Amino acid sequence: MRAHLLRLVLTGLVVVLSVGFTAATLILTDSLDAGTRKELAADAEGVDLAVLAPSGGTMSPDEVAAVAGADGVAAAAPQGGVALHTVDDDGRIDPFASALLLAASLDTEVPDGGVLLDERSADRLGLAAGDEITVAAEGSTDLVTLPIAGLTELSADGVDDLELTAGWDLLREFADPPGASRVDLRLAGDADAAAVRAGLAAEYDVVTGSELAQQLASSSSQREALRIPLLMLGAVSLIVAAFVIANTFRILVAQRTRELALLRTVGATRRQVLRGVLAESAAIGLAGSLVGIAAGALTAQVTGSVLGESMVLTVTGATLAWSVAIGVLMTVGSALLPARAATRVSPLAALQAVPDGADSRTAGRARVVFGLLGLVAGALVLLAGAASGTSGGGAGLILVVFGAAVCFLGLLILGPKVVPPLVRVIGAVAARLAGGSRSTAELATANAVRNPRRVAATTAALLIGVTTVAGFLTVVESSRQSVDVVVDGRVPADFAVRTAADEPIPGDVTRAIEELPEVGTVVEDGTDQLAVNAADGVDSDDARAAIVAATEGHPELSVQSFAQRRAEFEEELNEAVNLVLAILALALVIAFIGIANTLSLSVHERTREIGLLRALGLTRRQTRVMLGVEAALMGAVAAVVGSVAGALFAWAAVASIDQLEFVVPWGQLVISAAVATLLGVLASIAPGHRAAMTSPVMALAAE
Template identity: 85%
Template sequence: MGSIVLAGLRAHLLRLVLTGVVVVLSVGFTAATLILTDSLDAGSRRELAADAEGVDLSVLAPADATLTPDEVAAIAGADGVAAAAPRRELEVNTVDADGRIDPFGYARVVAAPLDADVPDDGVLLDRRSAERLGLAAGDEITVATADAAGLVALPIAGLADPSADAGDDPELTAGWDVVGEFADPPGASRVDLRLADGADAAAVRAELGAEHEVVTGAELGQRLIDQSSKQEALRVPLLVLGAVSLIVAAFVIANTFRILVAQRTRELALLRTVGATRRQVLRGVLAESVAVGLAGSLAGVAAGALTALVTGSLLDATLVLTVTGTTVAWSVVIGVVMTVGSALQPARAATRVAPLAALQAVPDGADSRRTGRARIVLGLLAMVAGTLVLLAGAASGTSGGGAGLILVVFGAAVCFLGLLILGPKVVPPLVRALGAVAARLAGGGRSTAELATANAVRNPRRVAATTAALLIGVTTVAGFLTVVESSRGSVGLVVDGRVPADFAVRTAASEPIADDVARAIEELPEIGSVVVDGDDLLAVNAADGVDGDDARAAIVAATEDHPELSVQSFAQRRADFEEDLNEAVNLVLAILALALVIAFIGIANTLSLSVHERTREIGLLRALGLTRRQTRVMLGLEAALMGAVAAVVGSAAGALFAWAAVASVQELEFVVPWCLLAVSAVVATLLGVVASIAPGQRAARTSPVMALAAD
C-alpha cells in the first residue's frame, strides 16, 4: 500500500501544492509567533540575568517596604563588603512642551548597578527615548520631584541601551543620590554587594541574614527572570489571531481532500476491486494527508523562522534568533494534526466507495446527499444557544467589559459554529438569490450567469465549505472594524472621561487645585466656563468665537506660576488616541489578511479541482457553442457568487457580534462603519473573481474533442 500512496502523491502532486501552501502559511504564522516571542524572551532573560552579574550577595527589602537609609548604610559597612549598590526603581512624571508636569507622562528612574560609570549629578538616558525626544549627551531632561512638588533638570551624561524591563517611557539610570531625590518613602528595594577578596560569603550572608533576606547573585538573577512575563502580552494575542488562520486553513484542507476523493472514485474503487480493504483505503488517504501536513509544516517552520528573524530585527537589532525543539515540535504537530483532522472525514468517505463504482464515469461534482436532520438540529441549537449567551453578555454592560465581554466572545463563537454547521442549507439559497440578480443584470450573458449559478449550487457541501473559509475571514475583519470604529466614535466618552469640555486643567500634585486658580481662569475673556470636577480637574470651555489655540495660550499664561498644572486639549488627546488606535488597527488587519489569503487559495483550489472533474461537461458546453470568454466568465461568476455570499453573511455576522461586544462595555457606543464594511465586502468578492482567473484560463483552453473523449 505504501507504493500506491507514493504513486498517488506523484500523480496528484500539482493538486496538493495549494493545500501544502495553506499549511505553510498557517503553520508559518504560528511558528513565527512562537519563535519571535521565544527570541525576545530569551533576550530579556539574558539582560535580566546580566543585572545580577558581578553581585556576590544581595540584601532584599521586605515585601511592600524598603530598606531605610540607615539600614542601607549598615549593610554597606558590614565586615567583608567591598562595594555596595543600593537599587531602586521609581516612576516620575515628565514635563510637557509648556514646561508643566504631565500627569500622563512618565519616566523610569533606575538606580545604577555595581561598577556603573554614572556621574553623581547626571543620568544615562536610553538610546530609544533619546532618538524619539531629540536629546543627546550634554542636554538636560526635566522631570518632577516626589509628589510633583517641583521640577528637576537632570544633565544627560550619556546614552545607554534600554534594559529588559524598559517600556515606551524614558529610562534614566542615575546614581543613588539622584534617585534619593525622588524616593518616597526613602530607601532601597535591595542592596547589591561585592565582597572583599578572601571574605567568607557564608559568614557575611549569615551576619546580614539575621535581620534581612539575603540571596546570592545567581539566586537574584533567577528571581528577576521569574518576575518578568513581558513577552506573554505579545504571545497570547498573536496566537489567538493565528488560530483564525488555522481554522480557515482547516476548512480549505478538508474541502480539497473532499474533492480529491470525489475525483478518485474510480481509482479507489479499482483498489477495492483488486482486494484493498476499507482500512487500507483509509490508511492510504490519511497517509497522503500526513505527507502533505508534514512537508507543509516543516516548510512553515522554516518560513516562520525567517519571518521571526526579519520582524525581530526591526524590533531589536541585537536580537538572537532562538528556535527551540519544543517550538518546532509544536508547530509540526499542529500542522500535521490540522491536516490529518481535516482529511479524516473525506478519508472515511473514501472507504465507502463500492467496487462497482469502478465501472462508472468520473463524477461530475453533483452531490445528491441531503443535509441530515441531526445536522440541522445541531446547527439550530448551536445558533440559539450562542445567541442567548451573546445577548446575556451584551445586556451586562459593565465598565471595561469584564465578564460580559467574555460571554459575548463565547456566544459569538458558538453562534458562528452553528452557522457553519448549517452552511449547506444556508449558503446555496443565498447563492441562488444573488445568481438570479446577476442573471437579470447580465442582459445578453443571462445564460452564462444561470449556468454559473447552477454549477455553484450543484454541490451544497462543497460551496458551503468553500464559502466558510472566506466567511471566517470576512466576519473577523468586519467585527474588528466595527469595534474599532465604535471605539473611535466613543472617543469623547473614553478619552474625555465624560467631561464635555474643550480643555482639561489637571494637577499632578496631591493637593487639590486652589479656588483662586479656578477663578483666575474663569475670569479670562477667552474662557466661557469652568467646571470643577473633583479636586484634580478643571473642565474649561473656550468662549464663543475664540480660537482654541488662543484660549489654551491664555490658560497657560494664567497658570504660569503652577508647574504642577497641565493644560490639555481634548482635541489633541483625541488625535493622539486615534493615532495609537490606527497603529493597532493596521497591525491586526495585516495579520487578518493572512486568513483572507488562505481563503483566496481555498477558492482557487476548489475551482481548479472543479474544472478537472467537469472536463467532459465543459467540453460539451464548448461543443454546443460556449466561447472561451464565456467559459472564463462562467467560472468568474461562480467564484464571485461565493465571495459575495461570504461578504454579505460575514459582514452581517461581524457587525452583530461587534454590537454585542460594544454593548457589553459601558464606555462604548455602537457605530456601524458602512463604508468600511462595503469595502471589505467588495474585496471579498474580488478575491473570488481573482481566484477564478487561473482555473478559468485552464477551462477556456479545454478542447471540446479531447474533453468529450476524457474518461
C-alpha cells in the first residue's frame, strides 16, 4: 500500500463518498429523532403526576374537573388537540388548509380567548402578536376570529400544519365531543405525591413526571419516511462505487503482474497473494469508512441546520458498525475477483515484459448466455409489471422495479460485448467531425476498445448513474404532464366551488353561478363540488371574482383555481425533484472519479506507448486530446445507453400506475447525456496533463 499509495487515493475517496452518504443519512435521522425525543420529554418538565385517558379514548370535561379538584392538586393542565380549518384570501373556509389547536401546558400562559401561533406559520403568513387569525371547526360553517397573544415554537410532533396553542376552555369550544388525552398535574407543596397518586389510580392510569417523559420520548417514531428513500438512493452510489473499486483493483493487479510473479518465485503461495490483495482492500475500506463517517456526521449537522430542525447530533454504535461494515464489505467484495485473478499469476510471468494492460478478451460464452438470460428474463418481468397497469395496483410497480434490475444486470454482464462496438461507432462519427485531428480521434477510439472488459467496467459506473437520472426525470415529467390530464379528466373545468360543510351546496347558489355572464358551463361533481368554466373570451380573474361574489354569505364555499393548484403541485414537485437530483449527483461524481482513476492508471501502464507516440511526433496537445476523446467516448456511450434504458424502464413504471401518461423529456435527457459526456472530458484533464508532460526519452526508458 505504501508503494502504491497515490494510486489508491481515488479509490479511498470513492469509499469516503459512498460511506459518507450512508452515514449522513443514518446520523441525520438518528439526530432528528433524538432532538424530537428531547423536545417531547421537555413537555413533562414541571409535571408531578399525569393522569392518562383510557387507551384510544379521552377524558370528558367532568372527569377532567374531578381530577383537577382532587386533594393535593395545585394546578392542572388538560392536554389534547383539535383539527381546524383556516380561511383563504377570500375569507372562505379552505378545505385544504389545516390547523391544529393544542391545549396549553402547565407552564404556558395564554390569555382567555387568545391563542399562541407557531413561529414558522407566523413567518409564512406574515402575522405577529396582536394580529388576528380566523378559523373554523371541521364540518362547521361558523367562522371564529381569534386574537394572537404571542408566538411559540412548533411542537415536537409538528409537521406542515399551522399550530395554535390555547387554554382548555377555548379548546373545548371547538372539540366535538370535548375531551382530553391526559391531565398534567402540579401538586401543592405539602401534598404527598404517593397518596395523591394512590387516590387517583383507583379510577385512572396515573404516572409520574419522569415516567411520562419516558413515554413521550418512546412515542417518537423513527423517521423512516426520510431514512428509507435516502438509503435507497445511497444504494445507487454504493453500486457505482463497487464497479469503480473493482475496476481499479483489476487494473492494479494487471499492472503488478511482474511484482506478484516475483513474490510467487521467492515462495509466496496463492493463498498469501490472495490474502495480501484482500488485506489491501480491507485497509482501504476501513480507512475510507472512518473518514466517511466523519464526513457524514459533518454533513448531517450542516443539513440539520439548513432544514432548521431541532436535532442533537447522535452517532450510535449501530451507525458506526453499519457504516464500517458497508464500506469494508463493499471494498473487499469488489476486490475479490481481481484478487483471485492475482493468484493465477505464474512465477514464469516474472521473466516476461511488463504488460501494457491490453486485453483483447471480450466476453466468454458463459457471460454471453447469462447476460442474454438476464436481459430476456428482466424484460419479461418488466412487461408483466407494465401490463398489470390499472388492475395490478402496487404489485405492478414492484414487478417493474425487479424486472428493471434484472434486465440492467444482464446489460452489465454483456458490457464487454456491447460497449466496444458502440464506442467504435461513436468514435467513427467523432473522427469524421474532427477534421485535422482525425488521426488523433481514431487513435483514441482504438485505445478505448483495446481492453473491452476495462472500457465496459469503466462505462458501467457512469451508466448506472445516467440510467437512474434518466429514468427519474422521465417518471417525473410524465407525472407532471399527467396532472393536467388527471385533473381535467376528473373535473374538466377552470374553477371548482367546494363546500367545507357536511351539507350539499345550496341550489340557489348553483343557479346564481349558472346565470353569471362570466360563466360558461357549470357541472355538479357530486354534492360537495361544482366544476365551473369561464365563458369564452372572459378573463379568468374576472370570472373568479364573479363566482366569489355569487357565493357571498357562504363562508363554507371556497372558489379554487385549478391552474393555481397545478402551479402549487408543480412547485412542490420541483422541490422534491431538485433534492433527489442533488443526491443522484453523488453517483455521477463517483463515476467521474472512476473514469479519472481508470485513465490515470491507464496513463501509468501506457508510459512507454505514449513515449513512443511522442517520439513519432504526437504533440502534447494531441496527447491531451487523445485521452480526452477516450474519456468522452466512454461518457457518450454511457449517456446514450443510459438514456435509452432509463426511458424504457420509466415507460414500464408509468404504464404500471393508473392515470399516468408516458412523456419523454427530450430536452432534459439531452442535457443529462451532455453532462455525462462532459464529465468524461473533465475526468481526462489531470491524466491528460500528466501524459502530455511525459518526456519521450524517459518514457521509452521506463519499464
